[in-house]
Amino acid sequence: MxxxxxxxxxxxxxxxxxxxxxxxxxxxxxxxxxxxxxxxxxxxxxxxxxxxxxxxxxxxxxxxxxxxxxxxxxxxxxxxxENHDVALNPSSQRLMPTAVPSAYVNYAFNAGTERSDSSVYLDAGFAYGRGLLRDNPSWNEAEGFSRGLTRYEYDDTDHDQRWTIGDQYAYSTDGLGGTVLMGGFGVVRAFDLDPYLITYPQPTISGLLQAPGTIDVYENGVLVSQRQVPAGPFNLASLGLGAGTNNVRVVVQDPFGGTTVLQQNFFSSTQTLAKGLSDYAYEIGIERTSTLANGYEAGHPVLLARANYGFTNDVTAGYRIEAENSLVNAGSSASLRLPIGLLSLGVAASDAGGNRGHGSSLTYQFNDRYFSFGSGIQVYSSAYRRIGDELLPTSFLTRRVSYVNASWTPLSRLSLQISAGNTVYDDGTQQRNIGLNSTLNLSAGMMAILSFNRALNHPGTNDNQVMLNLVIPFGRTSLGFNITHAGINGNSYGISAQHSVPSDSGSGYNLNAQNGYTGTTGLGQLDYQGQYGLVQLTDQRFGNQNDASMLVSGSLVAIDDHVYAGRALQNGYALVETPGISDVEVTHENQPVGHTDANGNLLINNLLPYQANKVGIDQNSVPLQDQIDATDQVISVPRLGGAVVRFGVHALHAARGVLMLDDKVVQYGTATLTARGNTLKTLIGLDGSFYFSDLPAGTYTLRAQTGSGDMSCHLSMPTDVRPLTDLGKIACSGSAGATP
The missing domain is CATH 3.10.20.410 (PapC, N-terminal domain)
Incomplete structure (x- = not known):
């Protein structure tokens, strides 16, 4: 049944x-x-x-x-x-790109009335597959030429890690280690390869449905997702909650009108790792003093290894080891997710040529919608050293850093912040600061900001400063007024106007005038962003000196034997081709991004690397006499690399004619032929006529089945630009066994 x-x-x-x-x-x-x-x-x-x-x-x-x-x-x-796991956060749609060689150059040229204001900055790369050979040289009048960071990077998307050979920054993440520029070899965790991955813990909410139903998920009172769920137990995971304290409410509705509410408060922090997730970096090479030094004059071998692991959703811990010359520094750290905040601590020890030192850190943070609090302290002994410290003056080495900050939003329109910090350097210099800040959101989007800052320097001069700002928005335009009272510099006041540059094409400006102890200062800046880049004109006055400059930035991309100009690249790109068809509208994720040029080409950028990107063409912009093989394709591009997307668009060439057998028209039947691997079929009319809507040029054997029997016919389709070709009378011959 x-x-x-x-x-x-x-x-x-x-x-x-x-x-x-x-x-x-x-x-x-x-x-x-x-x-x-x-x-x-x-x-x-x-x-x-x-x-x-x-x-x-x-x-x-x-x-x-x-x-x-x-x-x-x-x-x-x-x-x-069975138990159903429901993931609410969008999952990765990873897709490996086709290996297409491509190259790019991001450029920024700045020319000023003062020769010292002139500069050139380039960011260039050659991509093939998941590999990227990259450099960012620069030049300015004061410092001359710098080759920048020269390196080859390979993205291991299977393990979310990046391998680098060449120049790279090695840095610690526990606050107790150092930072160094080196040339060498390294492998680091690269979470940016999966933009959908949430690295910090997320809550899991479980429930039970007697029948298939609907669940509504609310985050802090806002509906963020709705799902249909089969009957049985379910687990809601990957909720996509932001950092801080979140209230999650799940409303479960069955098909009979029953409702169940599940609720949970959850605190998360970006400093912790989800259970089972790890973050690491292992780098070794030769130290480089700075990007301005084109060689490796320091000549010191350097090593940095660090790793953190999410043992549970509440505990993240790890270690760090760094070494150079006679220096060795090692430490460990842990972050504990508490019901009402995050507690992080770290300890480290160093040995620099027999001089041993130690360092420690302790921080606490808490965030929710209305209140946040953070406090921390780092303490280093006088002999404590880190990689990179030898390149700094002794007076720049810190021995104690402490801070505390808090913010409170008692009303939806009012927020208050307080902060205090204290830094003690190796030479005894001490810098302390206290700040109070309040922000009031007025009607029509206006905002008033009142702030107070007190700086206490030892040795040095103490200073107090009070500032009031008023911002009035008008769409993309805003006006600002400010007045400041400072203990050292006295009173000042100013006005500003800003019109932001649109995301597509258009102009913007920034005007700022201030009057204070140095006299009147001013800044005028005009921006224009077009299809091929950004032009920025700047004129500024400071005291009795006027400076003017012009900045031109954009990019050049070489792919598929062509070079294309555009805006500065931030991500992957693709060359869309509609051979021979111009002015075709191209879409990315169903949004228009441009039209093909006279050659039928358009370069589009800002594509997510190693992810599925939907690229298409609007069939309404293709002439009616043209045939489209497909209107969209799903592609993948490498990081700062490209792909070629070809859409089969060709002019339709219809063909018609009359089939003849023994000088008589063939009446009624069907006929087929094979063109470019596809079988085309047509009907035969009373007068022997046939018609194909699109028949490429070539010679074909047409096979017909009629009431008079089967027969074969030979026809030739000429190369013709006309939309319809009349083939005239086509002589056919009866097949073996045909009825006379």
């Missing part, structure tokens, strides 16, 4: 049902479609289908067979269903 299958009040289409010896057997595929668990069932093969005996669901289950109504109804307890 073929019956409608219904489970717990919801129906899932039809299923083959067999009744044998008072046992009801149901098609296995239909049960899978109804989300029934099949792990502990025994299947029976009948004919070409596999069936499951419904007696396996006897415990607490009910089976109703109604042949007259054409329905099989199953009622099962929720515990009989």
């Amino acid at each position: 073929l019956l409608e299958l219904c489970v717990n009040g919801s129906c899932y289409g039809t299923a083959f049902v067999i009744v044998r010896n008072q046992h009801i057997l149901v098609d296995e595929d239909a049960l899978k479609g109804a989300h029934l668990p099949l792990q502990n069932t025994q299947e029976q093969t009948i004919g070409s289908r596999r069936f499951i005996d419904m007696s396996v669901y006897d415990r607490g289950s009910k089976v109703q067979l109604d042949p007259d109504a054409g329905r099989l109804s199953l009622t099962l307890p929720a515990g009989a269903f």
Whole structure:
């Protein structure tokens, strides 16, 4: 029997049902479609289908067979269903790119009335597959030429890590280690390869549905997701919550009108790792003093190894080892996620040529929608050293850093902040600061900011400063007014106007005038962003000196034997080709991004690397006489690399003619031929006429089936730009066995 299958009040289409010896057997595929668990069932093969005996669901289950109504109804307890994991955050749609060689150059040229204001900055790379050879040289009048960071990077997308050979920065993440520029070899965790990955812990909320239903997920009172969930137990994971304290409320609705509410408060921090996730860097090479030094004059071998691991969603811990010359520094750190905040601590020790030192750190932070608090302290002994310290003056080495900050939002329009910090350097210099800040959101988007800062320097001069700012928005334009009172510099006031540059093409400006102890200062800046880059004109006055400059920035991309100009690249790109067809609208994720040029080409950028990107063309912008093979494609591009997307668009060339057999027209039938691997079919009319809507140039054998028998005909389609070609009368010959 073929019956409608219904489970717990919801129906899932039809299923083959067999009744044998008072046992009801149901098609296995239909049960899978109804989300029934099949792990502990025994299947029976009948004919070409596999069936499951419904007696396996006897415990607490009910089976109703109604042949007259054409329905099989199953009622099962929720515990009989398998557990369903529901991920609410968008998952990665990883896709490996095709290996297409491409190269790019981001450029920024700045020319000023003062020769010292002139500079050139380049960021150039050659990409092939997942590899990227890259450099960012620069030049300015004061410092001359710098080759920048020269390196080869390889993205291991299977393990979310990046391998680098060449110049790279090695740095610690625990606050107790150093930072150094070196040339060498390194492998680091690269979470940016998966933009959908949430690295910090997320809550899991579990529930139970007696029948298929709907769940609504609210984050801090805002509906963020809605899902249809099958019957049975479910786990909500990957909620995509932001850092801080979040209230999650899940409303579960069954098809009978029943409602259940699940609620949970959860604190998370970006400083912790989700359970089972690791972050690491292992780098070794020769120290380089700075990007301005084109060689490796320091000549010191340097090593940095660090790793952190999420042991649980509450505990993240790791270690760090760094060394150069006679210096060795090692330490460990841990972050503990508490019910009301995050506590982080670290300890480290160093040995620099027999001089041993130690360092420690302790921080605490808490964030929610209305209140946040953070405090921390780092303490270093006088002999404590880190990699890179030898390049700094002794007076720059810190011995104690402490801070505390808090913010409170008592009203939706009012927020208050307080901060204090204290830094003690190796030479005894001490810098302390205290700040108070309040922000009031007025009507029509206006905002007033009042701040107070007190600086206490030892040795040095103490200073107090009070500042009031008023910002008035007008769409993309805003006006600002400010007044400042400082203990040292006295009073000052100013006005500013800003018009932001649109994301596509257009202009913007920034005007700023201030009057203070140095006299009147001013800045005027005009920006224009177009398809091929950005032009910025700047004129500024400081005291009695006027300076003017012009900045031009953009990019050049070489791919598929062509070079294209555009805005500065931030990510991957693709060359869209519609050969021979110009002015075709191109879309990215169904949004228009431009039109093809006279050659049928358009370069589009800002594509997510190693992810599925949907690129298409608007069929309404293609001439009616042209045929489109496909209107969209899903592609992948490498990081700062490109891909070529070709859309098959060609002019339609229709063909018509009349089939003749023994000087008589062939009446009624069908005819087929093969063109470019595709079988084309047409009808034969009373007058022997046939018609193909699109037939490429070439010679073909057409085979016809008519009431007079089968026959074959030879025809030639010329190379013709006309939309319709009349082939005239085509002589055919009867096939073997044809009726005369």
